[in-house]
Structures are given as structure tokens and as C-alpha cells.
Amino acid sequence: MRAQVNHLVELGVNAVELLPVFEYDELEFQRSRNPRDHMVNVWGYSHLSFFAPMARFASGGAGPAAAAREFKELVRALHGAGIEVILDVVYNHTAEGAPPAGAAACPAGRQAEG
Numbered sequence: 001m002r003a004q005v006n007h008l009v010e011l012g013v014n015a016v017e018l019l020p021v022f023e024y025d026e027l028e029f030q031r032s033r034n035p036r037d038h039m040v041n042v043w044g045y046s047h048l049s050f051f052a053p054m055a056r057f058a059s060g061g062a063g064p065a066a067a068a069r070e071f072k073e074l075v076r077a078l079h080g081a082g083i084e085v086i087l088d089v090v091y092n093h094t095a096e097g098a099p100p101a102g103a104a105a106c107p108a109g110r111q112a113e114g
Helices: 002-011 064-080
Strands: 015-018 022-023 049-055 084-086
Touching: 002 064, 049 064, 064 084
Parallel strands: 015 084
Antiparallel strands: 022 049
């Protein structure tokens, strides 16, 4: 990672903005009939868990703990090189709620009763 960070420094980069990196529902468009039900959400704007890095972003498919560790290492390396990290967080775009034809998505994996 050091080589990539050094390359950014050589280019004169002083800030990096990341699209949503938090756990999100890639298949949200396929959960109910809509004009986009053939699509996959690649943008990450329907968060399931704020501030939990997307598990599949871990190198080698290592899982959620590795994703969190690697993300922290990335941010530390960028900050150490004087590069700011800006996270794109949209709090009004979540996967919470009850779709008309099924259970709501939630971080605990179950729908609240009531």
C-alpha cells in the first residue's frame, strides 16, 4: 500500500474522497418489483450498517474483521502522508424499512416485531 500512497503524494493529491464503503445491500433493487429490478446496486447508497466497512472489500475475501483492519490501515497510511480522507455518507439513504413484500433488512438480520 505504501507504493500507492507515495504515488498519490507524487501526484500532489492532498485529499481522497471515497464513495460509500459501508456495508450495503447490493440486491436491493431485486427485493420488490420495480423498473430497476434487473440491476445490482454498485454505488453503496443503501447502508445496512454505518461505519462497518463492506466485508467483500477485504483483500482475498477475508471477511468483515479484515475489511475493518485494512480500512483503518489505509486511512492511517493516507493520513501519515498528509492526505485527508473524505467519506461519502448519506444518512437518508438506508436499507431500513419494511418492503411491501417481505421482511425489513437490518444489521441484526431480523425484523423488529410490532
